[in-house]
Amino acid sequence: MKSGGGSLTSLWGLLFFSAALLLWPTSGEICGPGIDIRNDYQQLKRLENCTVIEGYLHILLISKVEDYRSYRFPKLTVITEYLLLFRVAGLESLGDLFPNLTVIRGWKLFYNYALVIFEMTNLKDIGLHSLRNITRGAIRIEKNADLCYLSTVDWSLILDAVSNNYIVGNKPPKECGDLCPGTIEEKPMCEKTTINNEYNYRCWTTNHCQKTGCKAFxxxxxxxxxxxxxxxxxxxxxxxxxxxxxxxxxxxxxxxxxxxxxxxxxxxxxxxxx
Structure with a gap:
């Protein structure tokens, strides 16, 4: 992704970062300089009190299928570098883990990527419904055989540019049957945007719309x-x-x-x- 110093996304990313620091001034802590969670899912407890991760977050190589429903980290709002997930068995959504993750800053990148989701065999949706800004870097979402709700996310609302995104080898959209909130009841709740000449509703999951308004603050x-x-x-x-x-x-x-x-x-x- 090419990002100039005066880009609007960089400006709003700085504002979002400042805002997120203010959201939980006394109930959390700044963690870092980077957090690497691998092999043992119980290491996720290291994130319990983190408001900001000043650095990267790796979650990888957890081969035993676990139930992650009891793990939830609502205090985490900002990752200043990048988020990488690789071969975490049993994890079906990131939305339950990080319901309030708002900004990935991309101060340092993983091979030019700020968000990497690779070979997550059980992941069904990304679900980061609070994510509003990836300030620097692109995304790489690859070889996630069961991953849906990719065609319903408009990454141009989050990234400064989408030309360097790499999204391949995931579950074909035609096999997903993605439904945004309210569409079954014919009372759609989400806003529409245009992607590749297709004007459609934008959502992260069947329960969460993608937020498209208020980009200016x-x-x-x-x-x-x-x-x-x-x-x-x-x-x-x-x-x-x-x-x-x-x-x-x-x-x-x-x-x-x-x-x-x-x-x-x-x-x-x-x-x-x-």
Missing amino acids: FLQMLSSPDRRTLCVLPPGDAGPPPGPRESGPGRCLQTCRSSLSLRQRQVACSGVFT
Whole structure:
């Protein structure tokens, strides 16, 4: 992927990264400089308190089929380098593991790739429904015999360019029967975009739409009684973010209902979601 210093995706990736650091300021930790989990699935417990992985994340060479449903890491929002998965038996979706992974920065890449999913024999969907930005690098998704929901993801909403993506050797889309939320009931919930001249609904799984709105700023619902939100504005912009636009379960606010403050070298404001 070719990425200039002034690209919009790089700018928004920086904003997303700053926002994600603010989402869990006291309940997690920055882990790193890289995490390598291999052979034993119980090593996943090393991720329990990670908010940011400052480096790469490898999960690989776990040959014994395990039940991963009890493993969930909702605190993890940012990986600053790359995410690599290789031959992890029994893992069917990444969405349950990393429901709030929002940004893969790509500061360092694995052979020019920021996301690598290779020979994951049991993986049925990627499912990273919170992923909004891969700031640098391409994706390589190869030889995953049971992997579906690839044709329903619009990677151009996440990446600066898609020309260097390598997606081959996975389950043919015609054999998948991918259905986005609400399509069976004829009440589709997801937005449509065009990929290769095909205008269709975009989703990660049958339960999660791909978020297509609010590319100009970051909005994240927090699990708190007062339903707080975080809006991040471009540097030097003290005005309200553009909107409102729909974004997943929430609505982007036209104004943030609190004073602006300078955090992480970016202008951020916290307000009440209505």
